[in-house]
Amino acid sequence: MEAITFKLAELELAGLTNFSLSSPLENNKPVLLFIHGWQDNAATFSSLWQRLEKDFNLVAIDLPGHGLSQSRSGDNYYHFFDYIDDLHQVIMQLPATRVCLVGHSLGAIIASCYSAAYPQLIDKLVLIEGLSPLVEEAEQTVERLKRGIKSRQQYRKSSERRKARAMNSFTEALQLRANVNDLPMTCLEPVVKRATIKRNGLWYWRHDQRLRCESLYRMTQQQAQAIMSSIEAPIYSIVGSHGFPQLRDDPQDKYKLQQFSQVVIVGGHHCHLEQPDTVSNCIRAFISLERD
Template identity: 50%
Template sequence: MQQIRFQLSELNLDGLCSLSMPQPVSAVTPIAELPADKPILLMLHGWQDNAESFSPLFPLLAEHFHLVAFDWPGHGWSDPRASGNYYHFVDYVDDLHQVVSLLPNRPLFILGHSLGALVSVCYSAAFGERVAGLVLIEGLAPLHEAESKAPARLRQGLLSRHRYRERETQRQQRSMASFEQALALRCNVNQLTQEQLTPLVARATYQQGGRWYWRHDNRLRCDSLYRMAATHASAMVGSVACPVLSIIGSQGYRQLKSVQLASAGWQNIIQHEVHGGHHCHLESPCDVAKQILLFSSQINEMT
């Protein structure tokens, strides 16, 4: 894996790739061309994860794709959003659009996990001409709720920002005594092994003054001020024209089971279950890679 940096208009996004990129990728120096022998697979991680979430898949897929994975703003090595800004869901779609604009102008595959899956669905709905196929790991339609909950949602979101501001002025940044402590905390939260999470936690932490700190921006924990209505989410799903592969974990989110797909408005979707929970791509990378390769080969045969 190689390091890569995308210089967007407002911030830099760092990531990993199977390419050799000696200089940052920007509007001045985009990736204009790549060998046409294999497609691009853009990999989008979940909330409070980072690009290392996909490191087990890299050796399994690099022969078949040009792989690119980046850290969302406020995650991993990427810049946080500017002071006074927060992490609105639709802004992630804008981040993705900016990254895609710096890649060769041809359809690409997008793999999204959790938050990354929801973002990729909305991007594919709006810019379907850029997406050849969509792989969604433990994520489907954008989060949505009843319109009647909008006032409570707004109140909850504004109060969470108020609590964040109070914490930032009254309390020192949380630290840990060692990397092992940080790793143990994350293993406990995600119910994964140290081997599975070490690369991700290494990218998510830094050491300073003998203590260890999380890199992620604390504003990520602020609640959203707005969530789509069901009709909005359905419109997004119904506008995704490319083939879609849904991969779910056997112990993952039960609401993602295929029994709901037929009535959800997807045009062209298949679902496959693998062993594991919400991070099934870390628990069963070989099975996940196998499904991705089968899915992409079927699309290539049709084009």
């Protein structure tokens, strides 16, 4: 995979690809666009690329504030819907009329919403440990607003302290991330390499600390269902046996999905890191099946 930069209207996103974005595709292989989860980056899919690059045109991005991408401007925060706008600007730069989206966690939610808004641009949808927008009861709207603003106030008060936080070695950063995700360090090494920077002998996280601020609003179940039921592309859900249980709670009926299938594999929320052979085989079979 080679490094690429996507120039959006307000910022630049870092990416990786195995084909040229500046000329027409020289093969008829499907284009798979990978979207990572919260505080991850494009490298979370590196073990899948090794297994898929012969069969597909692959491209992945670091979302704003993640990995090697630019952060949002200092007077802005990370509104969920803005990611969908970012994704659209990326897709408009690809030399393909239709793409397949592969999203993990937050990336899966972004992919779902985008597919509902732009069905003509999406062939298939692979959602790993993620599905629909997060929802809350309408009665919680005011409390959500208050919590979101409070989290921003706390960020502003502690921003200088957060900037000063440092780690003594890459191994320390890797161990911290492994502890948080409850995964072996070997699974996370590519992710942590792309997520850290070394300055004056110390290691720092690259991601924007504003990512930790809570959302000021969430959708209701009715709104989420309206989005999910509008998706025309076939949806393939890959979930871990020890991942988020709500993802296995009959989502097709819950969200009135048009074309939906799901597989449960051994693993947790990052099952694609734990079982790259299984997940890559699932993706290959699903894309090939839909093309036949």
